[in-house]
Amino acid sequence: MTSPLASVPPAPSSEAPAASPRDALDKILPGLSPAMADAVRQAMVVRHVAAGATIMTEGDRTDSLYLIEDGNVTVFRALGIDGGERILATLPAGAILGEMALLDGQPRSASVRAATDCRLTEIAPAKVLALPNGEQVLAAIRSSLAVAVTNRMRTQTDKYVAAVEREMAAIKERQHFGRFFIYALGLMTIGLLVNDILSKQILDVDIFTPTFAWVYLLIIMIPTSLVIWRMKIPLRDLGITTIGMKRSIVEGAILSAATVAVAFAAAWVLRTTGIHAGTPVPAEWGPTTGYFFHSVLQELVARGLLQSSFQRFLDDRRGLQSVVLSSTLFGVFHIHFGFMAVVVTILSGLLFGAVYLRHRNLAGVTLLHFFAGGAAFWSGLL
Structure with missing residues (x-):
C-alpha cells in the first residue's frame, strides 16, 4: 500500500513482544544490515486490535509504521458531515500501513480500521529514537522503506499502464468490429445489387x-x-x-x-x-x-x-x-x-x-x- 495512512490515539488493543521479529522485519524493511536490523527489533511491538477498532485517523500527525501480521483492514476517507465514507482499499495480511507519514512527516491522508480481529507489528519512530544510536537506525529505516515503497509504486505503475493498454486494445477492438460490421453489410448489399439490378435490369x-x-x-x-x-x-x-x-x-x-x-x-x-x-x-x-x-x-x-x-x-x-x-x-x-x-x-x-x-x-x-x-x-x- 503506497497511499499515506494515519494513526490515532490508542485503539482497543493489547501490546506484547513482537512474535517472529526476524520474519516481520524482513517483510517491512528488507535489506537492512544485520546490526541495524537487530536495533530495529528492539523497538518492534505486536498489537492485537479488535474488529471495528480504528487504527489510524485521517489528519492525525502520527508516524508509526505497521505490518499486518494477521487479519484484514479497511482504508477509507470520510465524505463530510453526513457521516458517509469512501472505501479506498481492503488490505490483507502481509501489507504495511503508515509508510508515507514516516517518510515525509505529513498528516495521515486516510483512516484505517480493523475489518477483522488483527495482529499488527508496529515500529514507532519515538521508540527507535530512544535507542542509543536511534538517529542512525531511523535513517536506515527510512532508506530501506523508501526502496520498498518505490518498488511497490513501480509495480502499481506497471499494473496501471497494463490496464490502460488493455482498455486501449478494447477500444481498438470495438472500432475494428464496427468496420467489419459495415463491411459485412456492404457485401450483402453488393450481392443484392448484382443479383437484382446489375445482372438483370442494367447489363442483362x-x-x-x-x-x-x-x-x-x-x-x-x-x-x-x-x-x-x-x-x-x-x-x-x-x-x-x-x-x-x-x-x-x-x-x-x-x-x-x-x-x-x-x-x-x-x-x-x-x-x-x-x-x-x-x-x-x-x-x-x-x-x-x-x-x-x-x-x-x-x-x-x-x-x-x-x-x-x-x-x-x-x-x-x-x-x-x-x-x-x-x-x-x-x-x-x-x-x-x-x-x-x-x-x-x-x-x-x-x-x-x-x-x-x-x-x-x-x-x-x-x-x-x-x-x-x-x-x-x-x-x-x-
Missing part, C-alpha cells in the same frame, strides 16, 4: 460465364482489401502463413482426392440412372488455372476474413458459430445463381470452414475448394 449479362464470376469476385475484393488495410490485419491472421502449411496441404490433398472420387462416382450414377445427364467439361489449362486463383480469392474472403473475424469478435473459441455464419453469408453472395447454388455453397462452406479450423492455413482449404469445384464440372455433375 449471362451470370454463368467465367467473365461474370471474375468481375463479381473483383467487386467483392474492393471492400475486402479496404477493410484488411484499415483494420491492419496481419497476413497470418488471414491464413496466409507457413505455420501449419504442410499438414494443411496434406490433409487438403487427401480430402480433395476423396471429393473428386465421390463427384465422378455420383455423376456416373446420375447419368446411368438417367436422373441427370450432365456434360463433362474438360480440364483445360487456361480456365483451370483461372479457377484455381478464383478459389484462392474466395477462400481469402470466406475463411481468411469472414470466418476469422466472426470467431474473433464473437469470442467463438470452438469456431462452430463462425463456420456457420461465414458459410451462410458467403452463400448469400451466390443468390443470383439460384437457391440450389446458395444451398451448395453453404454446405461446402461448412466443410471448408471445418478444415480451416484445424490448421488456420488457407493452403489446404484452397486446394480442397479448387478440386471440389473443379470435379463438379469435370465430371459433369454441374
Whole structure:
C-alpha cells in the first residue's frame, strides 16, 4: 500500500513482544544490515486490535509504521458531515500501513480500521529514537522503506499502464468490429445489387460465364482489401502463413482426392440412372488455372476474413458459430445463381470452414475448394 495512512490515539488493543521479529522485519524493511536490523527489533511491538477498532485517523500527525501480521483492514476517507465514507482499499495480511507519514512527516491522508480481529507489528519512530544510536537506525529505516515503497509504486505503475493498454486494445477492438460490421453489410448489399439490378435490369449479362464470376469476385475484393488495410490485419491472421502449411496441404490433398472420387462416382450414377445427364467439361489449362486463383480469392474472403473475424469478435473459441455464419453469408453472395447454388455453397462452406479450423492455413482449404469445384464440372455433375 503506497497511499499515506494515519494513526490515532490508542485503539482497543493489547501490546506484547513482537512474535517472529526476524520474519516481520524482513517483510517491512528488507535489506537492512544485520546490526541495524537487530536495533530495529528492539523497538518492534505486536498489537492485537479488535474488529471495528480504528487504527489510524485521517489528519492525525502520527508516524508509526505497521505490518499486518494477521487479519484484514479497511482504508477509507470520510465524505463530510453526513457521516458517509469512501472505501479506498481492503488490505490483507502481509501489507504495511503508515509508510508515507514516516517518510515525509505529513498528516495521515486516510483512516484505517480493523475489518477483522488483527495482529499488527508496529515500529514507532519515538521508540527507535530512544535507542542509543536511534538517529542512525531511523535513517536506515527510512532508506530501506523508501526502496520498498518505490518498488511497490513501480509495480502499481506497471499494473496501471497494463490496464490502460488493455482498455486501449478494447477500444481498438470495438472500432475494428464496427468496420467489419459495415463491411459485412456492404457485401450483402453488393450481392443484392448484382443479383437484382446489375445482372438483370442494367447489363442483362449471362451470370454463368467465367467473365461474370471474375468481375463479381473483383467487386467483392474492393471492400475486402479496404477493410484488411484499415483494420491492419496481419497476413497470418488471414491464413496466409507457413505455420501449419504442410499438414494443411496434406490433409487438403487427401480430402480433395476423396471429393473428386465421390463427384465422378455420383455423376456416373446420375447419368446411368438417367436422373441427370450432365456434360463433362474438360480440364483445360487456361480456365483451370483461372479457377484455381478464383478459389484462392474466395477462400481469402470466406475463411481468411469472414470466418476469422466472426470467431474473433464473437469470442467463438470452438469456431462452430463462425463456420456457420461465414458459410451462410458467403452463400448469400451466390443468390443470383439460384437457391440450389446458395444451398451448395453453404454446405461446402461448412466443410471448408471445418478444415480451416484445424490448421488456420488457407493452403489446404484452397486446394480442397479448387478440386471440389473443379470435379463438379469435370465430371459433369454441374
